[in-house]
Amino acid sequence: MAKRKETSTNTINLEEIREVCGMAFAMDILSGRWKLKILYKLENKTLRFGELKKKIPNITDRMLTLHLQELERDGLVKRTVYAEVPPRVEYSLTDSALLLVPIWDQLNEWGHMHRDRAL
The missing domain is CATH 1.10.10.10 (Winged helix-like DNA-binding domain superfamily/Winged helix DNA-binding domain)
Structure with missing residues (x-):
C-alpha cells in the first residue's frame, strides 16, 4: 500500500471527512x-x-x-x-x-x- 503525502489534497480531504462522518471513518478503517x-x-x-x-x-x-x-x-x-x-x-x-x-x-x-x- 502506497503511503500518501501528508500535504496532498487527498490526505487533507480524507482527514476532514474522517473527523466529521463516522461512516467514512469506519469505511476507511475497514476498506480493502x-x-x-x-x-x-x-x-x-x-x-x-x-x-x-x-x-x-x-x-x-x-x-x-x-x-x-x-x-x-x-x-x-x-x-x-x-x-x-x-x-x-x-x-x-x-x-x-x-x-x-x-x-x-x-x-x-x-x-x-x-x-x-x-x-
Missing part, C-alpha cells in the same frame, strides 16, 4: 478486499499467521501482513509475540473489533440475499 475477511476468521479464535493464511488461501503473504499491520494500528487486532525460539506470534480480535460481529453478520446475511436476487 481482505480486512473484513481477516476479522471474520479471527472471530472467537486466536490464530497464527500461517493458520490465517490457510483460512484465506487467495491472499498473498504481503497483503496479509499489510492488512494485519493496519488492523493492529487501528486497534482492531491484537498481536501477541511470545519470546520463544522460533518466535511465535498470534493474532486475535480486540474488544473494539468484537463490537463489529453483529454488523458483519448482518452484512453477510444481506450479501447472501442480495446475491440471490442479482443472479
Whole structure:
C-alpha cells in the first residue's frame, strides 16, 4: 500500500471527512478486499499467521501482513509475540473489533440475499 503525502489534497480531504462522518471513518478503517475477511476468521479464535493464511488461501503473504499491520494500528487486532525460539506470534480480535460481529453478520446475511436476487 502506497503511503500518501501528508500535504496532498487527498490526505487533507480524507482527514476532514474522517473527523466529521463516522461512516467514512469506519469505511476507511475497514476498506480493502481482505480486512473484513481477516476479522471474520479471527472471530472467537486466536490464530497464527500461517493458520490465517490457510483460512484465506487467495491472499498473498504481503497483503496479509499489510492488512494485519493496519488492523493492529487501528486497534482492531491484537498481536501477541511470545519470546520463544522460533518466535511465535498470534493474532486475535480486540474488544473494539468484537463490537463489529453483529454488523458483519448482518452484512453477510444481506450479501447472501442480495446475491440471490442479482443472479
